[in-house]
Amino acid sequence: MSRSTLLLLLAGSGLCALVACDHRDAQAPAPAPAATATADARYPDRVYWGDEHVHTAWSADAAMAGATLDPEAAVRFARGEQVTSNTGQPAKLHRAYDWVAITDHSDGMGAINEMQAGNTDMMADPQIKRWVGMMNAGGATGKAAQREVVNAQATKSLPKILMDPRWMVSAWQKTVDIMEKYNQPGKFTAFIAYEWTSNGEKGENLHRNVIFRDGADKTRATPPLTTFQSTVPGRAGTDPESLWKWLGDWETKTGGQVLAIPHNGNMSNGWMFRAARYDGTPMTREWAEARARWEPLYEVYQIKGTGEANPKLSPNDEFADFNIWDTADLNGNPKQPGDIDTEYWRQALRDGMKHQATLGTNPFKYGAAGGTDTHTGLPSGGEENNFWGKFAVNEPKAGRWNQVFRKEVTGPRLDWTMAAAGITGVWATSNTRAAIWDAMKRKETYASSGPRITIRFFGGYGLPAKVRAADIAATGYARGVPMGGDLKPAPAGKAPVFVFAAMKDPDGANLDRLQIVKGWVDGQGVTHEKIINVKWGGNRKLDAAGKLPSVGNTVDLNTATYTNNIGATELVGSFTDPDFDPKLRAFYYVRVLEIPTPRWTLYDSVKYKVKMDAAVPMVQQERAVTSPIWYNPA
Template sequence: MKQILRACAALAVSAGLGHASDVPTGDTAADNLPTRPFSPYANRTFPDRPLWGETHLHTGLSLDAGAFGNTLKPDDAWRFAKGEQVTSSTGQPVKLSRPLDWMVLTDHTDLMGFAPDLQAGKPGVLADPKGREWYEGYKAGGEEAGKTAFDLITNFSQGTLPELLLESYSPGADAFSNVWEEIVLSAEAHNDPGRFTAFIGFEWTSVPKGFNLHRNVMLRDGAIRALQVVPPVTQPPSGSTDPKALYAWLEAYQEKTGGRAVAFAHNGNLSNGWMFPLEGTYHGGEVDADYVAARARWEPHYEMTQIKGDGEAHPALSPEDPFADYENWDAGNLDLTELKTPEMLAGEYAREALKNGLVLEEKFGVNPYKFGMGGATDSHTALATAEEDNYFGKSVSVEPSPTRIQHPFVKSDLGEVPGHKLVASGYTAVYATENTRAAIFDAFKRRETYATTGPRIGLRFFGGWDFTNADLLSRTPAVAGYERGVPMGGDMPTRETEAAPSFLLFALRDPIGANLDRMQIVKGWLDADGATHEKVYDVAWSGDRAPDANGMLPEVGNTVDIETASWQNTIGASELSTVWTDPDFDPAERAFYYVRVLEIPTPRWVVYDKLRYGIDLPEEARLIHQERAYSSPIWYTPAE
């Protein structure tokens, strides 16, 4: 009781409270108010909650989605994201458990206008033998439509699209312009500042040799600016697969319209090592000062997890991390025409890219891989579903059905990616001061975002020099975080002490999801010899577990019931928090830190299919996983 009274007294003093006779009165009352008002929410300028959204979604307007059989249009995708019930392309009613707060709709720009004409069997499509072949495959539906879509993708990536189709569906063609106008005007119609933010965007579809170098582009602006331009393509005669071509378009867009734009790199695990080059040449150019400066300027965010795998880490790159083996896709390139080799992995995963960014910063003075973390679905169904029990698949051919798990994502003479490998992931949380295009865009620019594999886990992460456990006593730890440190995505402030940095972390479970297992900090750094290192620290966890003699924390347990596709929150914690100080800090070494939050084990989407359809699952299918959240990093740079 005495401790509580002392704490109350201390809070009263810090809040500037006094005796009744000290309360200001009269005309001068406002001038004499204490610096910090009584209400902890008054005059607050920092964002107080995450806004949940999607940065990568395709409708039937995209060439591959349309070939798969997606007949939904942007209006359907927007209504679904806002929480309305819609009917999928396979005729099934579908609705989100909770609406999203914002979304970027990112239909492919190459061959814009082709998919609707393919579905309609327009004479211009049927006049080409390949166009007729694709039309017949689309009309057959199901597995044949899937084969059609991947044949189209292979021809696209190998540069063998028919010239007749390129001429008819390239910038300058009426079909191309009409679809771009439809995309822009649909976003305008659904943008509702303060309630739901609809961003105008597109996907730039660079895929040389089938190596996925896609970028999603988000405009801060509305129709007046967006309709002054046409989006860039990668196919001839006017396109290029070099990312520098996209950067040039973004520069030209801003100069012409006075608007703002950014690009997000596609999850890199189908790029066969080309997404994050470290040295030498990459497809289309050289890793030089111009490249690193341009990439640092235009790509502040990375799509780290999505339907085609999780891209945080890989066991071969992080062998001491027992949680690095999570939804890895490491078979080959996008259409599986070239298999993966071990040396390619370092150019594909976020953690390795963050480490290599320190190397490039040491060399060029600029870090091109200083990105915020995000998740997306990359669904081609127009349905932004990322929950295991409501998963509608990658494409129309694998929307819910008793046989969808048998359909491989891709199959070639070299092998296949089986259907059960698809991932119900993910979403991006943004800390913005309001739900508007301007505020959310600005949050992306300062990298105040985090990724989840689907659950809406609450996560706060701040770096500073003097955080203490006392900062955890408040239900609003962000007050101390913003006052004396920097949030996720930021750079450590100027060092005013010889002590190591301290970090303030706070996580809350999804209100309708699973309890939390643990919070970890992942650190990467560059030593004096120019070598990179990493270490994963368990910093807060549920229950009374203790690390073993090797510093390893025991597993949290498992309550999953496969037969009923359920689990119990009888283990884990509803929230975790801590203040952590780096025990291995060296002030002379460049470093980054980010948070990984793990849930307790829960069923994967395949288990819900087993329950609802009464099907048998492949023996090799993973049934249970631990979903997670990843904060954007905080960077430390030594003083010069």
């Protein structure tokens, strides 16, 4: 089936009423972002795609690994323009983003660039002078200097001159000016943002992306918080409570609005979602309320592994083993028994309901987001055949799959384990900072490993069991709540109806299936989960245990191609939980899987005529997950 024929069919089905369908010829180059109305619609009628996690050469670790692209190049790339990569290659997205957030690390922002340029104040420090000499020598000596600087940053042992706030202030103000230059309401949204890069005692990842709703008038004069500062008396600056206080103080001072997005709990060695405050003391209601207020979303997909679920925590989920990184923390320290129990989003959603019973507030009530965490300035999230890697040294070349990405205590982690992910879909009323940020705050978002699958998901007691794609938005908003919402206690004898509609990426693969993931807390305070197949392509039938046969596989390993002659172009329907108990807390979210498609490693293998080890995955099933809808009995 041709792409044009497919779009005509989708329009006829009503699914093009859910989004602004893209009718460009598949072979045409991606144009600059198209203009859209800036006035807010009555309700969100379009999904806007973007990356909330992008680093450039103004991040210390990116610069030390060879990045040269600055925030302006990154924004131009996100808008669909061609730029020259850090390794001198032409780089361009197949499809432009609608929005982007440049999130360079606040710690040492811009300082490495000054060091590399031979800043006279810095060169007075013997350690810095030694590093610059090693870098100028190049080769193995230069790489040794890079490792030393990155390790010093992780252990907070960098020379004090590198942490001088004047370097960060200058870089921050330049970043703000760039984002203002490229922010075009109705055409493209450029968020002012940074990453607060906190590690635990040994290197446990506790990082947060800080995203501002406002422009330069409220952000330019206030430099980002670093982990070398503390806003909580007597507490280390690496404790996220310090960030939350800073966010509150900033809002009070400026009248602006800001949120934070945690990520990579899979590299926190159990710290991200543990049942305690980060200083080890018991959680309190006030602590839970602060976390829930400032952190509405969690990054589910990115280059350093999937954060949705882990097969060890979800043994009955046949699709949980997807780009899993679960061996060590950020500094390579191996995991201890029990660490993974408090590192993954789905388990945190379960635990959050349990904590709510004792605290009165759910501290882990996270919606879904996706980003790349690229350190190249080239956010190519999800474009498997256009993957620019994590660092400049990972940019396209024949042997990158077998490079040592990082050293862990348990052994080397190779480049092929990187995931070409992810991206965030936001249901917003217009392409503006305010509208997209507001949608993030209310969690009307979903995370994709890359494909731009369109998903609608609503729950309510007055929703019809039969639904048409063309009517789902109007009906869902009028008679229910969207993804990210809360259901009121059920009326007597009523169970909520969940309605959904999923449309394939117009430029991508057909859909395998749509699942509802349910989590709940029983009367004894024990959490559970269940994955329910509710809609799928083809004539397959569920077995007695609810398992669905495989959709098949059309990938040609010799050419890195596939055919859309299996699966479905759209999946529309409703679901009523036969086991719904109005007395028990629960959440429900949608997961949509594509049919098997080539992974970036297969594209590399064919392009460079490289034979890779048998352990390297060549095919995968990309997917997207929505923010949950929560049910609370009281």
